[in-house]
Amino acid sequence: MRIELSCKLCGSARFDYPLVITDDAEISCSHCGRKVGTVAEIQAQLIEQITSDDAKHS
Secondary structure, three states: OOOOOOOOOOOOEEOOOOOOOOOOOEEEOOOOOOEEEEEEHHHHHHHHHHHHHHHHHH
């Protein structure tokens, strides 16, 4: 299983995280600075990728 997360603007897979991680903490792209989403939004995207990939292989 491969999980991918990249900036929709520049394609980078490097991100800046706040020192204190909370569900509403903003994550941004290290390359272009675009806000990628909150920790909760990113978690939801990753869970969707995992469950979608699991459904394909069932």
